[in-house]
Amino acid sequence: MGSFIGLLLCNDEGEVLEKALFPKNYEIQASKLYLLSKGESIDEVKELCEKARKLGIDELVVEDPKVAQVFVSAGFQNVKIETPNKVAKAIRSQLLKLVVKIGYATSEDEAVEILHKVAFNLSAKRIVEAVEKRDLLVAQAVSCIDEIEKILNILASRLREWYGVHFPELGNVIKDHEDFVRALILIGHRDNIKKKEVLEELGPLRDKISKILETGPSLGANVLQKDVDVIRDVASIVLKLYEVNERLRRYVDEVMGEVAPNLKELIGPVLGARLIALAGGLERLAKLPASTIQLLGAEKALFRALRTGSKPPKHGVIFQYPEIHRSPKWQRGKIARALAGKIAIAARVDFFTGEYIADELKEDLKNRIKEIKETYKSPPKKVVEKKVKKKVKKEGGSK
């Protein structure tokens, strides 16, 4: 088993048979444990493997799957994972005594001192790793997602036009861009849709394509194989981009969970990351007033409003929050204001304390939105009101 002093090899009775101990240096101990926890190999693993082999041991049992991995990659094939393991539990019950018994520390007091320092160093290492500007990485990633999506739309439209010369029916039956590109790559020349194996590979899209067969001959032009080939080349890159985009989204989701869990839970990983990108980092977002957050991404409209005195915008990118763009126009500004307030709280908690309060925020927001929807069910009758006022004035004036 792994411990803060090194690796211990024990038999079923809990006796220590062999050990591969770390040098007595907090920095080194911590960095070795750090590597081990990431599933990377350290010298002590090889050392223990050799010692185990000399003893004629051919099976190891460990608790941590990552440690098991390390042993396997160090050439010890037969490693079992057992969580929790009885022997390891027994050792844990007298771990510090054992450290003294082995001679790694002269007293239990010293053993505690070592443990404290190692744990401190290890935690500090992980903090540095986690906090190092991950929010800026996520901001870059989300901007990249936006750009890829723009490119995808352009290229997919091009492919539809281009391939449509040859086989317009495909574009007509498959509306989803990604499905269309996938089908294009599989089919290639339109004559191929009559082939059984091609149809089979199309999977769920098969039904739609069989319909094309029923409607009779294609209205597209006859082209050569090489004409189709270039289209397919482009299509395969587009498909690859779809995959990259998907991976980026998963990445943003994951990193947002580490960097800003409350923000992520409140408005979703991508929108949350977008706000971080617009603000220029989580710290800056956390320090913005809610009213600014409400308009992030609508700067152009805001300054136009300030300059010309036209109506100011009600929302920036938070418009993408479903409850806003799905609501009728006259409610959006109110919901945007409520949401921006919650986002400000979430960002501040994420940056300053890191507690998890998203559930309360969501609950509050839900209630507020409900309240807005009930209070402002029908559109305000501004125009009518003005007319009425004017009338009153006129009447008052005439009397």
Added chain:
Amino acid sequence: MHEDISGVYVVEMDDGSIRLATRNLAPGIKVYGETLLQHGGVELRLWDAYRSKLAAAFMKGLKTSPLRDGIKVLYLGVASGTTCSHVSDIVGNDGRVYGVEFSPRVMREFLERVAKYRRNVIPILADARLPTEYAHLVEEVDVIYQDVAQPYQSKILVDNADFYLKKGGWAFLAIKARSIDVTKEPSEVYKREVETLKDGGFEIVHVVHLEPYDVDHAMILARRT
């Protein structure tokens, strides 16, 4: 000194109000801006029941506590260490508190404010849902104290108990009903968590509701049989 709870002092303030306090293990150092008192050569730290659920539980009449001098505690969800510092005071230099926290940002504060000055605190940055992640640092413990805002809180407790809790060991579980399921009534949530604990081999000793210190929170004291 509290008559029933070891290591916890009851202080009557000048205005007649009753407050809790613990003996400061790191004299002169405040963790979260609490008041320090001198009492017969001993420095006490006032323990704010509005900021610590354990203090709230004691204020609300929790009479038994397995925490005492020399005890080993696995503390899941230390956050920035408010409660943990008082637990560290109670168990003293012969005891130990293994403080597990998942969020790096909070952990940083925990290191700076608590772990740095207290040798009996072992800080661990890891996910409490995966006990194997810190098996190389933690020894067998007498008590698990858990305060994590997660659904499946009690399952996390049972998993950790399987790894680290001594036979007959104790567990404190702070339940935040709204973190488990916002749509359900808190009482329903408590009931479900208690069931999971029982299935995991725990005997429920005490359930304390923490109002008015914390709304929709409860503290469960349980013992592994």
